[in-house]
Amino acid sequence: MKRWFMRVGWRHLVGLGAVAFSLFPIVFVISAALNPLGTLSSTELLPTGATFRNAAQLFEKTEFGHWYLNSIVIAGTASVASMFLSLLAAYAFSRMRFAGRRVGLLALLLIQMFPQFLLIVTIFLIFTDISDFWPSVGFNTWWGLVLLYLGGALGVNTWLMKGFLDTVPKELDESARMDGASHVQVFFRIVLPLVTPILAVVGLLAFIGTINEFLMANVFLKDPQSKTLAVGLYGLVAGERNNNFGLFCVGSLLTAIPTVALFQFLQRYIVSGLTSGAVKG
Amino acid sequence: MSKRDSGAVETRPPRPEAASTHHRRSTSSRKSPRSSVGSTIVADSSTTTLGLIVKILALSMVTAVAIWAAFPLIDAKAWGWLAGEAVIVASVFFVYLRRPLPMKYLLPGTLFLLAFQVAPVIYTVSTAFTNFGDGHRGTKQEAITSIQTGSVKQVEGSTEYTLAVATRDSGELVFLLTDPDGQAFVGDADGLRKLGGATVDGGRVTAASGYTLLKLGQLSARNQEIGDLKVPTDNGAIIASGVTQAFEAKATRHYDPACDCVIDVETGTQWVADAETGSFVDASGERLPQGWKVNVGFDNLVSVATDPHISGPFVRTLIWNLGFALASTLGTFAIGLLCALAMHSDRVRGQKIYRALLILPYAMPSFAMLLVWRDMFNADFGLINRMLSLHVDWFGGPWTARAAAIAVQLWLGFPYMFLVSTGALQAIPKEMTEASQVDGATVWQAFRQVTLPLLLVALSPLLISSFSFNFNNFNAIYLTTEGAPFPADNTSVGATDLLITYTYRLAFGGAGAEYGFAAAVSIYIFTIVAVISAISFRRTRHQEEVYS
Structure with missing residues (x-):
C-alpha cells in the first residue's frame, strides 16, 4: 500500500487537488448561471435550482x-x-x-x-x-x-x-x-x-x-x-x-x-x- | 543538440577582420549556398506566370485602396496624412517590384507595427516632456477661445432666438435658430451661418434638409450636450435656455494681447499668461482651469525621481510589483510543474480526463473570471467568506488583498505552465533519468539535478516572458482589487497597485488626467522591464551553454 502510494497514489492526490482548485470557480459560475434568482448574493457553490431564465434574459435585455x-x-x-x-x-x-x-x-x-x-x-x-x-x-x-x-x-x-x-x-x-x-x-x-x-x-x-x-x-x-x-x-x-x-x-x-x-x-x-x-x- | 549548435553559429554577428581565416571559411561555407540561392530566387520569382498574375492583382488592389483612401484626405486638405499614405504606397511598390527580398516578408507586419505601435510609442514618449493633460490639451489660442466662450453671460437687450435642436447626418448636435425677424440660422461649435431652404412654422424651424430634428425623448437624453454647446459669435456666444429658447450672451472675460493676459470685465481681475506652466495666473497665484500645452523638458522625469510624494509610493509600488510578478510566475510554474510531474506516468488512470479538466481555467475568458474572482472575495456576500464562514474584508487589508490578487493569478496561470511543463517533460529522453537512478540517485536527486535543469533550459524564455507579462498585468489588478486598499493619506496609489495601474490612474483617473506625467512614469516602467528581461535572457544563454 505504501509502495503504491509512493508510485501512483500521490499522483492522484495531486491531480485531484489541482482539479478541485481549477474547477471550483467554474462550478460557481455554472451555479450562478443556473440560479433562478440570478443575483450574486443568492448563489451557492453548487446549483440550487436550474433555470434558463438568465440565458433568455441575456439575449432579451x-x-x-x-x-x-x-x-x-x-x-x-x-x-x-x-x-x-x-x-x-x-x-x-x-x-x-x-x-x-x-x-x-x-x-x-x-x-x-x-x-x-x-x-x-x-x-x-x-x-x-x-x-x-x-x-x-x-x-x-x-x-x-x-x-x-x-x-x-x-x-x-x-x-x-x-x-x-x-x-x-x-x-x-x-x-x-x-x-x-x-x-x-x-x-x-x-x-x-x-x-x-x-x-x-x-x-x-x-x-x-x-x-x-x-x-x-x-x-x-x-x-x-x-x-x-x-x-x-x-x-x-x-x-x-x-x-x-x-x-x-x-x-x-x-x-x-x-x-x-x-x-x-x-x-x-x-x-x-x-x-x-x-x-x- | 546539433540544432542548438547551428543556432549559435547563425546568431553570432558577422566577425570583423580579426576573425581567423579558418573560422571565416567555416561560417561562409554555411551561409553561401543560402545567400546565393536567395539572389537567384529574386530573378526567377517574377518568372512564374501565376506569381506574376497574383503580384499584379495584389498591387492593383493596393492602388485601388490607396485611391479610395486618398479622396477624403484631399477633401479635408489633410496633406500630412496624404504624404504618409504616399510613403506607404511607394514603399509597398518599391519592395514588391524591386528588391530587397527579406522586406517582402517583413513589410506587411512592419507597416502595422509602425502605424499602431511604434508611432504611438514615440508620440507617448514625446508627451513625457510636456504638461499634456486635463486643462493643458491644445494651443494657447484654443485655451483663450475656451475661456472666452466659457465666461458668457446674458446681457440685457441681447437678441433672443427661437431654438430647435437637430443633428447632422454625422450625429453632430446643432442649433437651428430663428431670430425675431424670422431669419433662420444654423449654429454649431464653429459659429453661426444663415440657413437656406428651412421650413419655418410659428417662428420655429420645423424641417431642414440635411438635419434631423430631435424628438422629446432624445432631447432629454442629450440635455447635457445641449447645455454645453456654445455657438461663438462676434459679440460672445449663443447658448440655449431650455430646449426651445436661445439667447446671445457676451463674454465677461477676454484676452488682451497688449498685456498677454485675460481680463475679467466685471471684476477687473487680470490673469497673466505664464509660458513656463502653460496657464493664466492672477496676482494671488490662482490659475484659470483652461491652460495650454507647453514643453516642460525633463521636469516630469525628474519629479518622479526626486519628489518624495511621488518617488516614495513609486518605490513601494515597484517592490510589490516585482513581488507580484515573481510570485505569480514562480507560483504558477511550481503548481503547473507539480501537476505535470504527477501526470507524467503511464500508471495514472484517467490521465486524459485529468489533463482536460486541468486546462479548463486557461480556456475560460480571463477578463470574466477575474471579475468572478473579485466577487468571490466580496466581503459581504462573497463565496469564499460564506464557504469558510469567515468575515474577512479581503480587499480591505493590504496583505489579504495582495494574497487574494496572487491567488487569482495562480488559478489563471497554472494551466499554461502545466501545458508547457508537460510538453517539456515529454521531450526529455527517458534514458537520462533512468541512468541517474541506476547510478543510485534518489527520485528527488534525479529530479533536482537532471530533470529540473533540463526543463529550465527549455522553459526559461517562457518564464521570462511570463514574468514581463505579469509585471505589467493590468487586468489582474484593475478588474479585481482596483488597487485597493488605499491608505488614508494618499488616495493616488493603493497597496495592490502595480506600476501600470498606478500610471493608468494618473493618465485617466478621476483627479484630472495627467498624460505627460503618466508618460514619464511609463518610461521608467519600460526601462525597468526591459533591463530585467535583458539580464534574464543573458543568464539563460549562459545556462544553455552549461547544460547543453
Whole structure:
C-alpha cells in the first residue's frame, strides 16, 4: 500500500487537488448561471435550482448576440491575419540574413514591453482622424479594431515561430529551390505545411488574447451593438454587479465555448508546438 | 543538440577582420549556398506566370485602396496624412517590384507595427516632456477661445432666438435658430451661418434638409450636450435656455494681447499668461482651469525621481510589483510543474480526463473570471467568506488583498505552465533519468539535478516572458482589487497597485488626467522591464551553454 502510494497514489492526490482548485470557480459560475434568482448574493457553490431564465434574459435585455458575433469575427480575423503576418516575418528572420536582423528581432520584444494602455491616448487621436476620413474603418467598426490589433502581430509570437522554423531543416527548402521553386512557392508549399503545430499554438494564443482584450476595445467600441463580449459583459457588472451576476455568468460560459472548441480541435498540435519553439527562445 | 549548435553559429554577428581565416571559411561555407540561392530566387520569382498574375492583382488592389483612401484626405486638405499614405504606397511598390527580398516578408507586419505601435510609442514618449493633460490639451489660442466662450453671460437687450435642436447626418448636435425677424440660422461649435431652404412654422424651424430634428425623448437624453454647446459669435456666444429658447450672451472675460493676459470685465481681475506652466495666473497665484500645452523638458522625469510624494509610493509600488510578478510566475510554474510531474506516468488512470479538466481555467475568458474572482472575495456576500464562514474584508487589508490578487493569478496561470511543463517533460529522453537512478540517485536527486535543469533550459524564455507579462498585468489588478486598499493619506496609489495601474490612474483617473506625467512614469516602467528581461535572457544563454 505504501509502495503504491509512493508510485501512483500521490499522483492522484495531486491531480485531484489541482482539479478541485481549477474547477471550483467554474462550478460557481455554472451555479450562478443556473440560479433562478440570478443575483450574486443568492448563489451557492453548487446549483440550487436550474433555470434558463438568465440565458433568455441575456439575449432579451442586452445585445449579446451582436457582441458574440463581433467577438468571433474580430478575434477570428485578427488572429488568422496576425498569424500570417507573423509567419511571414518569422520566415524572413529564420531563413534570410540581412542587415538589422538581430536588432529587428530584439526591437520586436522591446516594443511589446511598453505599457500598452498609454498608447490609447495616441491611438484615440489617430482613430479620431481615421473615423473622420474613412468611417468604415473608424470607431465602432470591426475592421478598424482588427487593423489596430494587427499592430501587435509581430512580437513574442514571431519569436515562437522563428524558433520553430529554425528546427525545420533548411535542406528541405534548399532542395526545393534546386528543383526550380521560387521563394514564394517554398514558403507556401514547403514551409507552411510543416509549421502547422506552431501555427496552431500561435493561432490559439492570438485568439485567446484578442477575445479577452478589453482596454483598446473599451475605448474603441462605444455603440452598444458594436461591443465585443469583453466590453459588453464588463458593462453588465460594472454598475449593477449583484443583480446581473447570473446574466454575466451565462455570458462568460458562452464566451468560453469557442475557445474550448478551438482548444479541443488544436490540442494534438499544441504541446509539441509550445515546447519546440521554446527551446530556441 | 546539433540544432542548438547551428543556432549559435547563425546568431553570432558577422566577425570583423580579426576573425581567423579558418573560422571565416567555416561560417561562409554555411551561409553561401543560402545567400546565393536567395539572389537567384529574386530573378526567377517574377518568372512564374501565376506569381506574376497574383503580384499584379495584389498591387492593383493596393492602388485601388490607396485611391479610395486618398479622396477624403484631399477633401479635408489633410496633406500630412496624404504624404504618409504616399510613403506607404511607394514603399509597398518599391519592395514588391524591386528588391530587397527579406522586406517582402517583413513589410506587411512592419507597416502595422509602425502605424499602431511604434508611432504611438514615440508620440507617448514625446508627451513625457510636456504638461499634456486635463486643462493643458491644445494651443494657447484654443485655451483663450475656451475661456472666452466659457465666461458668457446674458446681457440685457441681447437678441433672443427661437431654438430647435437637430443633428447632422454625422450625429453632430446643432442649433437651428430663428431670430425675431424670422431669419433662420444654423449654429454649431464653429459659429453661426444663415440657413437656406428651412421650413419655418410659428417662428420655429420645423424641417431642414440635411438635419434631423430631435424628438422629446432624445432631447432629454442629450440635455447635457445641449447645455454645453456654445455657438461663438462676434459679440460672445449663443447658448440655449431650455430646449426651445436661445439667447446671445457676451463674454465677461477676454484676452488682451497688449498685456498677454485675460481680463475679467466685471471684476477687473487680470490673469497673466505664464509660458513656463502653460496657464493664466492672477496676482494671488490662482490659475484659470483652461491652460495650454507647453514643453516642460525633463521636469516630469525628474519629479518622479526626486519628489518624495511621488518617488516614495513609486518605490513601494515597484517592490510589490516585482513581488507580484515573481510570485505569480514562480507560483504558477511550481503548481503547473507539480501537476505535470504527477501526470507524467503511464500508471495514472484517467490521465486524459485529468489533463482536460486541468486546462479548463486557461480556456475560460480571463477578463470574466477575474471579475468572478473579485466577487468571490466580496466581503459581504462573497463565496469564499460564506464557504469558510469567515468575515474577512479581503480587499480591505493590504496583505489579504495582495494574497487574494496572487491567488487569482495562480488559478489563471497554472494551466499554461502545466501545458508547457508537460510538453517539456515529454521531450526529455527517458534514458537520462533512468541512468541517474541506476547510478543510485534518489527520485528527488534525479529530479533536482537532471530533470529540473533540463526543463529550465527549455522553459526559461517562457518564464521570462511570463514574468514581463505579469509585471505589467493590468487586468489582474484593475478588474479585481482596483488597487485597493488605499491608505488614508494618499488616495493616488493603493497597496495592490502595480506600476501600470498606478500610471493608468494618473493618465485617466478621476483627479484630472495627467498624460505627460503618466508618460514619464511609463518610461521608467519600460526601462525597468526591459533591463530585467535583458539580464534574464543573458543568464539563460549562459545556462544553455552549461547544460547543453
